[in-house]
Amino acid sequence: MKILEAVNVHLSFGGVAALRDISFSVPEDSITTVIGPNGAGKTSLFNCISGFYRPQQGSIFFRGQDISRLKPPARAALGLARTFQNIALFRGMTVLDNIKLGAHVHTKTGLLGALAYLGPARREEMALREEVERRIIDFLEIDHIRRQPVASLPYGLQKRVELARALAMRPQLLMLDEPVAGMNREEKEDMARFILDIKEEWGVTVLMVEHDMSMVMDISDHVVVLNFGQVIASGLPQEVQKNPAVIEAYLGDGDIATLRRRLNANTEAA
Amino acid sequence: MRIGDAKQSYAADEALWTSTTQQVWFGLLLLSLLLFPFFASPYLLYLACLVGIAVISATGLNILTGFTGLISLGQAGFMGVGGYTVAWLSLHTSLPFPIALLAAGLLSAAIGMVIGLPSLRIKGLYLAIATLAASVFLHFVFVEWASVTGGMAGLSLRSAQLFGLTFHNDFRMYFMIMPLAVLMLLAARNIFRTRIGRAFIAIRDRDISAEILGIPLLRYKLLSFALSSFYAGVAGGLFAYFYRVVTPESFPLSMSIFYLAAIIVGGMGSILGGVLGAIFMTLVPEGLKLLTTAITPIYPQAPVFMSPLLGVVFGVLIVGFLIFEPNGLAEVWRRIRRFFHLWPFRT
Amino acid sequence: MDWLFFAEVSLAGLATGGLYALIALGFVIIYKATRVINFAIGEIMMFAAYLFLSFAGGMQLPPLIALPLAVLGGTILGGVVEKVMIRPMLGESPISVVMVTIGLASILVGMAEIIWTADPQLLPEFLPRDPVFLGEIYLAPKIAYGFLIGATVLVLYLLYFRFSRGGVALRATASDQAAAYSMGINVRRVFNLAWVFGSLAASLAGILVSATGGLSPQSGAIGLSVLVIVIVGGLDSILGALIAGLFVGWLETVAGAFFGGEYRMLATFSVLALILIIRPYGLFGTHEIERL
Ligand SMILES: Nc1ncnc2c1ncn2[C@@H]1O[C@H](COP(=O)(O)OP(=O)(O)O)[C@@H](O)[C@H]1O
Ligand SMILES: [Mg+2]
Numbered sequence: 024m025k026i027l028e029a030v031n032v033h034l035s036f037g038g039v040a041a042l043r044d045i046s047f048s049v050p051e052d053s054i055t056t057v058i059g060p061n062g063a064g065k066t067s068l069f070n071c072i073s074g075f076y077r078p079q080q081g082s083i084f085f086r087g088q089d090i091s092r093l094k095p096p097a098r099a100a101l102g103l104a105r106t107f108q109n110i111a112l113f114r115g116m117t118v119l120d121n122i123k124l125g126a127h128v129h130t131k132t133g134l135l136g137a138l139a140y141l142g143p144a145r146r147e148e149m150a151l152r153e154e155v156e157r158r159i160i161d162f163l164e165i166d167h168i169r170r171q172p173v174a175s176l177p178y179g180l181q182k183r184v185e186l187a188r189a190l191a192m193r194p195q196l197l198m199l200d201e202p203v204a205g206m207n208r209e210e211k212e213d214m215a216r217f218i219l220d221i222k223e224e225w226g227v228t229v230l231m232v233e234h235d236m237s238m239v240m241d242i243s244d245h246v247v248v249l250n251f252g253q254v255i256a257s258g259l260p261q262e263v264q265k266n267p268a269v270i271e272a273y274l275g276d277g278d279i280a281t282l283r284r285r286l287n288a289n290t291e292a293a
Numbered sequence: 294m295r296i297g298d299a300k301q302s303y304a305a306d307e308a309l310w311t312s313t314t315q316q317v318w319f320g321l322l323l324l325s326l327l328l329f330p331f332f333a334s335p336y337l338l339y340l341a342c343l344v345g346i347a348v349i350s351a352t353g354l355n356i357l358t359g360f361t362g363l364i365s366l367g368q369a370g371f372m373g374v375g376g377y378t379v380a381w382l383s384l385h386t387s388l389p390f391p392i393a394l395l396a397a398g399l400l401s402a403a404i405g406m407v408i409g410l411p412s413l414r415i416k417g418l419y420l421a422i423a424t425l426a427a428s429v430f431l432h433f434v435f436v437e438w439a440s441v442t443g444g445m446a447g448l449s450l451r452s453a454q455l456f457g458l459t460f461h462n463d464f465r466m467y468f469m470i471m472p473l474a475v476l477m478l479l480a481a482r483n484i485f486r487t488r489i490g491r492a493f494i495a496i497r498d499r500d501i502s503a504e505i506l507g508i509p510l511l512r513y514k515l516l517s518f519a520l521s522s523f524y525a526g527v528a529g530g531l532f533a534y535f536y537r538v539v540t541p542e543s544f545p546l547s548m549s550i551f552y553l554a555a556i557i558v559g560g561m562g563s564i565l566g567g568v569l570g571a572i573f574m575t576l577v578p579e580g581l582k583l584l585t586t587a588i589t590p591i592y593p594q595a596p597v598f599m600s601p602l603l604g605v606v607f608g609v610l611i612v613g614f615l616i617f618e619p620n621g622l623a624e625v626w627r628r629i630r631r632f633f634h635l636w637p638f639r640t
Numbered sequence: 641m642d643w644l645f646f647a648e649v650s651l652a653g654l655a656t657g658g659l660y661a662l663i664a665l666g667f668v669i670i671y672k673a674t675r676v677i678n679f680a681i682g683e684i685m686m687f688a689a690y691l692f693l694s695f696a697g698g699m700q701l702p703p704l705i706a707l708p709l710a711v712l713g714g715t716i717l718g719g720v721v722e723k724v725m726i727r728p729m730l731g732e733s734p735i736s737v738v739m740v741t742i743g744l745a746s747i748l749v750g751m752a753e754i755i756w757t758a759d760p761q762l763l764p765e766f767l768p769r770d771p772v773f774l775g776e777i778y779l780a781p782k783i784a785y786g787f788l789i790g791a792t793v794l795v796l797y798l799l800y801f802r803f804s805r806g807g808v809a810l811r812a813t814a815s816d817q818a819a820a821y822s823m824g825i826n827v828r829r830v831f832n833l834a835w836v837f838g839s840l841a842a843s844l845a846g847i848l849v850s851a852t853g854g855l856s857p858q859s860g861a862i863g864l865s866v867l868v869i870v871i872v873g874g875l876d877s878i879l880g881a882l883i884a885g886l887f888v889g890w891l892e893t894v895a896g897a898f899f900g901g902e903y904r905m906l907a908t909f910s911v912l913a914l915i916l917i918i919r920p921y922g923l924f925g926t927h928e929i930e931r932l
Binding site: 358364425429430437501598604605610619 | 677725728729732734735736738739740742743744745746747748749750751752753754757758857864867868871875902905906909912913916917920921930
């Protein structure tokens with residue numbers, strides 16, 4: 024079963040094509056990883072799926088429904104949740120409020136209810152707090168920072184809070200844009216464990232963008248390779264790794280940063 | 294010194310006043326607000342009424358600008374809508390004041406939403422200037438639509454009415470303004486304990502990611518405009534009842550700037566900040582007046598300098614707070630409190 | 641309709657518009673280089689005009705000396721303001737920085753009232769007084785010569801930005817701050833330079849405008865028209881500032897002459913509202929795309 028399917032998606036910015044005729048799908052209950060050199064169009068692809076960018080051509084289907092015309096909030100309500108490559112937490116809020124915000128589409132207190140904060144509004148807030156504490160804060164081991172303003176947290180924890188916020192959206196498909204970039208080894212291992220748990224215990228399908236090859240190989244069920252806005256390969260991790268076009272893309276484009284990162288990842292894994 | 298805040302339940306943890314001490318303080322504050330007019334001098338009573346009105350309006354602007362990040366230079370215009378509504382209703386109907394104030398708030402909110410409409414496409418300073426344009430239009434309407442607004446001469450009101458009671462002096466006005474101010478403050482505080490308040494702050498901090506996380510931007514921006522101008526409308530209505538006259542010059546551009554200054558000095562995005570800022574900014578001119586009266590015998594020219602000096606002082610306060618204490622008086626207050634919490638163990 | 645009258649009013653409007661364009665240019669320079677919206681530009685104009693009043697009226701200096709001195713004063717004011725008030729706000733939100741300039745405006749108005757009183761005053765005459773005719777169309781000499789001076793300076797500015805080192809540094813900083821910095825451009829100096837140039841233009845225009853319209857501490861309200869101009873033209877577009885300046889100057893004058901003074905602002909702000917609806921980032925402004 025495919026949970027998400029992109030068909031012939033084409034996106035360009037004033038003549039510069041960021042995505043060309045992209046088609047791929049995400050199997051349900053999988054961890055699917057999109058890899059590719061910097062500038063390949065991975066984040067743009069995520070943005071098309073969340074509805075922040077509107078592709079000029081092509082369609083995106085979620086559980087068989089064409090969501091191409093839906094606005095981002097409607098897509099969130101369907102169960103599309105994500106994190107961002109450059110952390111996009113709300114800096115004026117505490118960790119707890121950031122996470123609660125993720126549940127926005129699943130709560131319904133209206134203006135008058137909020138002003139009065141009696142009965143239903145209060146009950147909804149309490150239920151939300153309870154859920155967030157029990158399912159997310161405990162799970163991600165961030166109970167010690169729940170009252171802190173997010174701006175004061177170290178980078179690794181911020182990434183974790185972003186994951187928490189995405190989980191509060193009660194995702195069906197969780198999209199993670201470079202979840203371990205810039206983390207130290209221990210943080211990376213924690214994050215990999217969380218992602219596996221989310222798939223296995225929560226039954227949430229994961230679609231992620233990641234550069235860290237050892238992690239990609241370890242936890243992905245399915246890999247899609249993007250280069251210059253095109254899908255150049257997809258399949259099982261081991262297959263993709265051996266694909267000549269992929270090796271060419273990584274070695275051939277002279278992207279030193281990517282190359283170095285990949286080599287590091289391999290030596291670390293070894 | 295108070296120690297420990299291990300909470301028994303999430304409900305206790307989410308309460309407004311998280312400790313008994315705080316509840317007691319809040320009770321005492323309410324009590325003193327209630328008793329104040331029986332002991333205060335007429336002048337203090339007058340000031341308290343002004344502060345109450347300013348607190349309501351500043352809180353409204355804070356919701357829009359401080360919490361939602363939409364700068365408005367139209368606050369005075371919205372207050373004007375409320376003021377004229379109340380004035381017109383007072384002259385043409387005998388509605389009790391709560392209904393008139395509600396109407397003032399609602400009309401102002403409706404106009405606020407119309408003015409907020411461009412906020413979907415334009416942001417930041419462009420939006421600020423759109424609100425400035427709106428206030429120019431409103432001013433034009435106040436002046437030109439003479440059959441309703443009385444033109445340049447404005448409208449004189451009858452006193453506010455409720456159940457045969459007339460609110461013809463500051464003592465009675467106090468009991469109209471202050472409970473409303475307290476109520477509207479609590480309501481504003483409540484908003485930010487719920488999803489709506491969180492959505493506002495999210496829009497302020499990072500609107501595009503807020504949208505991807507499920508917040509319909511236009512709806513919430515309009516909601517913020519509506520709420521904020523509702524507060525402004527009610528404040529304008531109270532203003533009209535208090536002075537019993539409204540003219541186009543009652544709501545000048547400088548008033549919008551006054552309220553922006555109030556939330557900056559007090560602390561943007563903090564309910565307490567709005568209150569402190571409104572109090573402070575209302576009292577500064579009075580302080581200057583006192584000073585002027587004091588030195589006039591020595592320096593008879595002093596009254597001439599009073600009003601320009603006020604402009605200078607406002608300006609210096611705005612600039613000074615922005616540079617040296619961007620979180621405003623609310624932050625100063627927090628620091629003082631922290632000091633006393635830990636006292637005498639740490640400084 | 642009296643076409644001759646219309647032509648005269650239009651011409652006067654365009655000439656005023658030329659001065660508006662000069663102020664708007666000053667505004668755009670500051671915005672392009674530093675991304676600061678300067679709400680105090682009208683007050684800087686007003687301040688320079690008062691300086692001129694003091695030099696030429698109070699101290700009886702000849703206008704040819706008083707004018708440059710006053711412009712220098714306004715320019716220094718701009719430079720100092722940048723150092724003292726704007727620089728500490730580097731990296732703060734645009735709202736905060738704008739509020740600083742609003743605070744500055746309030747300070748300047750108050751100070752002008754304290755120093756020069758609140759009463760409107762007339763500047764001493766310093767422009768030639770013989771009537772100017774373009775064919776049959778009469779143009780008030782003050783407006784005509786004001787326009788000439790303003791236009792000359794405007795052209796000098798444009799040449800400067802095109803060809804001089806400072807101009808190149810300014811443009812480089814405007815298009816990419818980080819890149820300019822890494823190329824060895826002293827970005828802080830450029831910021832200061834932008835404020836200096838912006839205030840210079842505003843000061844000169846302030847004196848020329850006040851020469852026709854009179855002067856009071858509230859004269860800075862002209863800054864509102866300038867704000868409209870730069871929004872209509874596009875905050876970061878010099879061409880936009882020029883065209884919108886001429887247009888708004890024309891529109892205000894015509895609206896004022898045909899419908900009465902209270903319609904001036906209404907006309908200006910109606911154009912503003914229209915532009916915000918159909919082209920939110922102005923006629924020639926660039927819309928910065930946000931990324932995630
Ligand atoms: N908003 C935008 N405007 C213009 N170009 C963009 C925009 N977003 C992305 N691009 C371009 O699209 C290409 C793909 O970028 P991106 O999706 O961020 O790549 P990746 O995430 O794979 O590193 C890049 O060339 C980038 O410059
Ligand atoms: Mg990316």
